Structures are given as structure tokens and as C-alpha cells.
Amino acid sequence: MWTAEGCALSNRGRVRTGSSALVRKLEPGVVRGDHALVAWFPADLEFAFQPLYSLHTGEAVAVEALAVPGEVAVGKMLLDARAAGRLAEADVELAVRAVLAEAPHATLLPLHINVTAVTVAAADALEPLRHALSQVARxxxxxxxxxxxxxxxxxxxALLSGMRRCxxxxxxxxxxxxxxxxxxxxxLSRAPVELAKIDHALVRHAAEDVSTVAFLEALVSYAARRDLRLVAGDVETEGxxxxVRRLGIRLVQGRLFTGSRPGRVTLPGTASGATPSFAVPRMQxxxxxxxxxxGTATCEQVRVALTRPHMPGAVVGLDDRGRPEWTIERDGFLLAVTGPYGHALYASRPAARLADKPRTVPADLGALQLLSTVARGAYPPGEDTLVVVDDLGRYxxxxxxxxxxHAMATVKIEQAATVNPLTRLPGTDAVAGEIERRLADSEPFAAAWLDIDSFxxxxxxxxxxxGDDLIRALGQALGELAGGLPKLRVSHVGGDDFLIVCGVDELTALADRVLEVPWRAGTTPVTVSLATLICTAGAVGSYREAAKLLAPLKKQAKSVPGSSWVNGWAGTAEAKVLRHGQR
Incomplete structure (x- = not known):
């Protein structure tokens, strides 16, 4: 961020030294034509292109254009343009220069360009950018x-109107x-955005500051509900x-990946290129x-595209609305057109004649759903490449x-590592994270601790x-209960201890299920103790605090004869025995 006189301008004016990026110097005189701009910046301004990586695949999924710092004080020039009331003009010039500088790299990845809210609000100011895109076939x-x-x-x-126009x-x-x-x-809640980038000021404290973690957990929860993708920007350390991985954020960029070119990167902390989070990945x-x-391209145009260095092994033909009409794989196509008489037969003919019908999947489809679809035979055997489209059918x-x-297998393996092998219930982290999320959302809830007396x-x-059979039966009962109560989450802490979080209105159903059952160890009757804590906004600050408040309630419940339930209210010293002496 550039900051001066209370004005923060986005980081397109700077790329950090050592950042992983491809640098391109813009030659003089390239901004010309009917949509020429008054130049705010020197012609030799350089740009770097920093990849964004997926934590699911280790692949670069986009590149961001950043002006390289040097003698050119980009941030100062933007501030001057703002003072002169011409920020949008300077902003668009930078965007045009970024597009023209990126074109020779031909990464084929989506290009991220930083613009100000002022420019987007005046969406028609982007016409020179559209012209530049047409010049480089973007x-x-x-x-x-x-x-x-x-x-x-x-x-x-005005901003939302401009965004809709964009x-x-x-x-x-x-x-x-x-x-x-x-x-x-x-x-943010009303804006038609598909992605949000978290500032490094938050990323830096995500490993150590409880308040920052709580905020980011709330943001991750919001993003999941809204189908919004989050990017952790400027990641610098393995910590x-x-x-970021623990939070479930799937996209990253930054200095930690120095030296990487767009493509595949071995992300720190893993033996392979992929670093999946526990969240099930989607196609996007x-x-x-x-x-x-x-879609009207000829076979010769396809051949030229596929024989360029470092090009992907597939071509997708699109209609004038950006929707896929056909696909061509490199090997089979080149075999046909480079064989005897192949060029003469096919060069000038429509590529669609040698193409396959595109197999499309929606961008928001979950990986597990896709694999279920494949298993049901929805795609021909051996169909390994699928075309991802948005909700309007665009490529x-x-x-x-x-x-x-591979991604799903890794997610399942990592999930299995956190599951208790006796009950198949998740460990403490699952409920701890849920408690932190509900605290961040200021959502009232009840935390509960259940165990077997005299185990x-x-x-x-x-x-x-x-004893194992008894624990397994109790875990099964809690799991079945969770399936019927939407706000209830269960974890098996270990031994005979279970940690639960639920809605306040679900407490009675929980107590009924665990206290009114005649539990037995073989032929011997046993009892259980349930301690619950009602938490409201401001009464509890963290999972650790809730767990600490639960401990004396559990001790009190175990001192009551028979199966018992003791409830407390966070923020007060009040505790009440709600049930006791049950079988």
C-alpha cells in the first residue's frame, strides 16, 4: 500500500525486492492509437508479474501486474494525479502499460491489474484498457x-454501479x-466480486494474535457462505x-515463493507441490x-498455438460470448495434421472438424461431487480434462x-489424521474452531463437556x-444427534471425554439424549456427567476461556450422584444443577 496525506493507493506502485516475479520493461511509444493517453509515467517503467498459487494443486492460477520500484515514484505520481482530479486517467494508463508489458510472456493465466475505486466508479474510463486488450488478443x-x-x-x-458496468x-x-x-x-456484502485479497498486515499476525485469527475465521466463514474466494497476500514466512492453511484460505502469493515462475511450485512445508487445506476444493x-x-479458428491456427514453446496441451474454441464450443488435445491433433498430407488436408479447414465436444463442469462444483459424477459414468472412460465454466457458461x-x-485423497488423509480411531469423531480442534467462529460472529451458543463417571x-x-465399546456407543449417539441438530458439533477429546458446541435451543435435546439412556458397561450400569456453559456476545473471549469456565462445572456435575447436568452462564458465577440422580 502507498500511504500519504491519509490516502492509501493500491500496491500496483510497488513490488518488494526479492519478490517472485517476471520483470518486463515497457518500450517507448507503445501507448498509441485512437485511445492514446496523456502519459503520467516514463516510457521505461518496468512491471513485475507475481504468481498467485493454489494451495490445492501447487499450480499458479493467475499473475498480478506490479510496477517495479526504482527512480519512478509511482505512488507519488498517483497522488499528484488524484490531487489534480485525474486519478482515473493515470490509473488506466498504468493498467494499459501492464497489459502491454505482460503480453510477450504469454502465460495464458488470468491477469490481475490493480485499479482504484475511483476508476471503477467511472467504468467508461476503462475504454483504453479494452483497446489495449484487443491489441494483444486478450x-x-x-x-x-x-x-x-x-x-x-x-x-x-457510484462504486457498485461502476462495478456492475465493469x-x-x-x-x-x-x-x-x-x-x-x-x-x-x-x-463488500453488496459488491459483485468473486475474490478478496487479505492485506499482509493481517496475514503477518495470523500465526500469533488471537484477535486477528478470530477476525480471519469470521471472514473465511463469510466467504464460504457467499462463495467468495480469499487470497492471502504477501506471504513471507512458513509460519x-x-x-493461512489452518484457516482454510486456498490462494496465496508473496515473497515466500521467490524464484518461482508461473507454473508449478513446491510450497514450503510439503514434500509435493500441493498443499491442500482441510476444505474440500472446488473446480475454481x-x-x-x-x-x-x-470457435471459427482453422486447424493451422490451432497448430501454430500448440507448437509454441511452453504452451498448454489443449486448445478451447470459444464463441463470441466466451462459451466453449470445442476442445482439442495436443497429441491427437498434431498426429493428424503433421502426418502425410495432413497439412494439405486440414490447414485451412475449421478446427472444429478435428475437435471434441467440451465436457463442462461448473466452477463452484466441489471435488467430491465431481468424483461422484465421474464414478456414475457421466463422462467417458479416460476423460481426464474437463472445461470449467461460470454460471453463465463462460470458459x-x-x-x-x-x-x-489426488487433492481429495490428500484432504481425506489429513482429515483422518485428526479423527479419533475409536469413535471416528474429530478431535478438539474441530469444536475449538467452531467456538472461535461463533464468538467472532457474536452468535450465542452453548459449550458442553461430557464424560463417563468412574471410567x-x-x-x-x-x-x-x-470400556471401548461404551465410549464407541456414546460417540455414536452423539454423532447421530449431530446429524439431526444443525448447530451441534461434537469432538472426541480423548479417553471418555467429549466436547460439544450447540445452539442454546438444542441443549435440552442434547441432555435428553445422553442422560435418559441406561448406559451399561457389559452388564454393569454406568452414569455420565454433562457440564454446559451458555455463552453470549462479550461474555467469553476465546475457546480457551470457555474451556476454563467449563472445568469447575464438570467437577460439580461429577460430584452429583447419578447421571447429572450442571449448567452455568458465562460472565456470572451462577451454576445450577438441572438434572441429577438419573439412571
């Missing part, structure tokens, strides 16, 4: 406009600097990466690029079925196997 849908500060220079209604022009939209930019949550998280051509990228299988005596008299 389409607006391949561009993600990262909207950044200053937000205070435009009204929310969407009509075909651009994809994102917000930059979440957590530090002067962007209201009301505007930051580990914190696993995109690979393809060469795209108009987004390719996904490889073997990579989806050591059960083991000593009935045997370990019988």
Missing part, C-alpha cells in the same frame, strides 16, 4: 480488476487490501503460510490454463480429473474392550 474476462483505495473518494452507490464489459472483479482499506462491510480452486481461440479454465482425485473403575472391572 479478452476482458481474462482480466481481474483488483479494486483498491482510496474508497472515500466515491460513494458506495461486469457487463466482461471484466472479473476483486477487492484488494481487505482488513486495512477503507472499505465498508456493507459495500504465515501454515497459519484447481484451474489450469488452456490456449483459447475463436474459466481446465481441470484435470487425476489432480482432483477407570469400568476399565478395571469390566475390561478395556468393554
Amino acid at each position: 479478452r476482458p474476462r481474462e482480466i481481474v480488476l483488483e479494486i483498491g483505495a482510496p474508497f472515500e473518494d466515491v460513494t458506495a452507490d 461486469r457487463e464489459l466482461g471484466f472479473r472483479l476483486a477487492f484488494d487490501g481487505i482488513g486495512t482499506a477503507n472499505l465498508s462491510w456493507a459495500t 504465515e503460510l501454515a497459519a 480452486d484447481m484451474l489450469r490454463p488452456a490456449v483459447t481461440l475463436p 474459466q479454465g481446465l481441470v484435470l480429473v487425476p489432480e482432483v482425485v 477407570k473403575q469400568v476399565n478395571d472391572t469390566a475390561g478395556l474392550a468393554v
Whole structure:
């Protein structure tokens, strides 16, 4: 972020030294034609292109254009343009220069360009950018406009209107600097964005500050409900990466990946290129690029595209609305057109004659859903490459079925590592995270601790196997209860202890299920103790605090004869025995 006189301008004016990026110097005289701009910046301004990586596949899924710091004080020039009332003009010039500088790299990845809210509010000011895209054979849908500060220079209604116009022009939209930019949550909730980038000021503290973690957990929960993808920006250390992974954020970029070129990267902390989070990936998280051509392209145009160095092995033909009409795989196509008489037969003919019908999947489809669809035979055997489309049927990228299988297998393995082998219930982290999320959302809830009375005596008299059977039966009952109560989550802490979080209105159902059952260890009757704590906004600050408050309630419940229930209220010393002496 550039900050001066209270004005923060987005980071397109700077890329950090050592950042992993491809640098391109813009030659003089390239901004010309009917849409020429008054130059605010020197012609030799350089740009770097920093990849964004998926934590599911280890693949670069996009690149961001950043002006390289040097003698050119980009941030100062933007501030001068703002003072002169011409910020949008300077902003668009930077965007045009970024597009022209990126073109020779031909990464085929979506290009992220930083623009200010002022520019987006005046969406028609982007016409020179559209012209530049046509010059380099890029389409607006391949561009993600990262909207950044200053937000205070435009009204929310003007910004939202401009964003809708940008969407009509075909651009994809994102917000930059979440957590530090002067962007209201009301505007974020109404904006037609598909991605939001978390500022490094938050990422830096995600591994150590409880308040930051609580905020980010709430943001992750909001993003999941809204189908909004989050990016952790400027990740610099393995500790930051580990914190981001724990939060379930799937996209990252930053100095930690120094030296990487767009493509595959071995992410720190893993033996392979992929670093999946526990969240089940969706198709939009696993995109690979393809060469795209108009649906009317000839075989010769496809041949030229596929024989260029470092090009992907597939071509997708698109109609004038960006929807896939056909696909061509490299090996089979080149075999046909480079064989005897192949060029003469096919060169000038429509590529569609040698193409396959595209197998499409929606971008928001979950990996597990895809694998279930494949297993049901919805796609021909051996169909490994699928075309991902948005809700309007427009091309987004390719996904490889073997990579989806690998990602899901890794997620399941990591999930299994956290599951108690006796009850198949998750460990403490599952409920701890749920408690933190509900605290961040200021959502009233009840935390509960359940265990078996005198369990050591059960083991000593009935045997370990019988004790295991009892724990397994109690875990099964809690699991079945969770299936019927939408707010209830269960974890098996270990031994005979279970930690539960639920809605306040679900407490009675929980107590009925665990207290009114005649539990037995073999033929010996046993009792259980239930301690619950009602938590409201401001009464509890963290999971650790809730667990600490539960401990004396559990001790009191175990002192009551028979199966018992003791309830407390966070923020008060009050505790009440609600049931006791039950079988």
C-alpha cells in the first residue's frame, strides 16, 4: 500500500525486492492509437508479474501486474494525479502499460491489474484498457480488476454501479487490501466480486494474535457462505503460510515463493507441490490454463498455438460470448495434421472438424461431487480434462480429473489424521474452531463437556474392550444427534471425554439424549456427567476461556450422584444443577 496525506493507493506502485516475479520493461511509444493517453509515467517503467498459487494443486492460477520500484515514484505520481482530479486517467494508463508489458510472456493465466475505486466508479474510463486488450488478443474476462483505495473518494452507490458496468464489459472483479482499506462491510456484502485479497498486515499476525485469527475465521466463514474466494497476500514466512492453511484460505502469493515462475511450485512445508487445506476444493480452486481461440479458428491456427514453446496441451474454441464450443488435445491433433498430407488436408479447414465436444463442469462444483459424477459414468472412460465454466457458461479454465482425485485423497488423509480411531469423531480442534467462529460472529451458543463417571473403575472391572465399546456407543449417539441438530458439533477429546458446541435451543435435546439412556458397561450400569456453559456476545473471549469456565462445572456435575447436568452462564458465577440422580 502507498500511504500519504491519509490516502492509501493500491500496491500496483510497488513490488518488494526479492519478490517472485517476471520483470518486463515497457518500450517507448507503445501507448498509441485512437485511445492514446496523456502519459503520467516514463516510457521505461518496468512491471513485475507475481504468481498467485493454489494451495490445492501447487499450480499458479493467475499473475498480478506490479510496477517495479526504482527512480519512478509511482505512488507519488498517483497522488499528484488524484490531487489534480485525474486519478482515473493515470490509473488506466498504468493498467494499459501492464497489459502491454505482460503480453510477450504469454502465460495464458488470468491477469490481475490493480485499479482504484475511483476508476471503477467511472467504468467508461476503462475504454483504453479494452483497446489495449484487443491489441494483444486478450479478452476482458481474462482480466481481474483488483479494486483498491482510496474508497472515500466515491460513494458506495457510484462504486457498485461502476462495478456492475465493469461486469457487463466482461471484466472479473476483486477487492484488494481487505482488513486495512477503507472499505465498508456493507459495500463488500453488496459488491459483485468473486475474490478478496487479505492485506499482509493481517496475514503477518495470523500465526500469533488471537484477535486477528478470530477476525480471519469470521471472514473465511463469510466467504464460504457467499462463495467468495480469499487470497492471502504477501506471504513471507512458513509460519504465515501454515497459519493461512489452518484457516482454510486456498490462494496465496508473496515473497515466500521467490524464484518461482508461473507454473508449478513446491510450497514450503510439503514434500509435493500441493498443499491442500482441510476444505474440500472446488473446480475454481484447481484451474489450469488452456490456449483459447475463436470457435471459427482453422486447424493451422490451432497448430501454430500448440507448437509454441511452453504452451498448454489443449486448445478451447470459444464463441463470441466466451462459451466453449470445442476442445482439442495436443497429441491427437498434431498426429493428424503433421502426418502425410495432413497439412494439405486440414490447414485451412475449421478446427472444429478435428475437435471434441467440451465436457463442462461448473466452477463452484466441489471435488467430491465431481468424483461422484465421474464414478456414475457421466463422462467417458479416460476423460481426464474437463472445461470449467461460470454460471453463465463462460470458459474459466481446465481441470484435470487425476489432480482432483489426488487433492481429495490428500484432504481425506489429513482429515483422518485428526479423527479419533475409536469413535471416528474429530478431535478438539474441530469444536475449538467452531467456538472461535461463533464468538467472532457474536452468535450465542452453548459449550458442553461430557464424560463417563468412574471410567477407570469400568476399565478395571469390566475390561478395556468393554470400556471401548461404551465410549464407541456414546460417540455414536452423539454423532447421530449431530446429524439431526444443525448447530451441534461434537469432538472426541480423548479417553471418555467429549466436547460439544450447540445452539442454546438444542441443549435440552442434547441432555435428553445422553442422560435418559441406561448406559451399561457389559452388564454393569454406568452414569455420565454433562457440564454446559451458555455463552453470549462479550461474555467469553476465546475457546480457551470457555474451556476454563467449563472445568469447575464438570467437577460439580461429577460430584452429583447419578447421571447429572450442571449448567452455568458465562460472565456470572451462577451454576445450577438441572438434572441429577438419573439412571
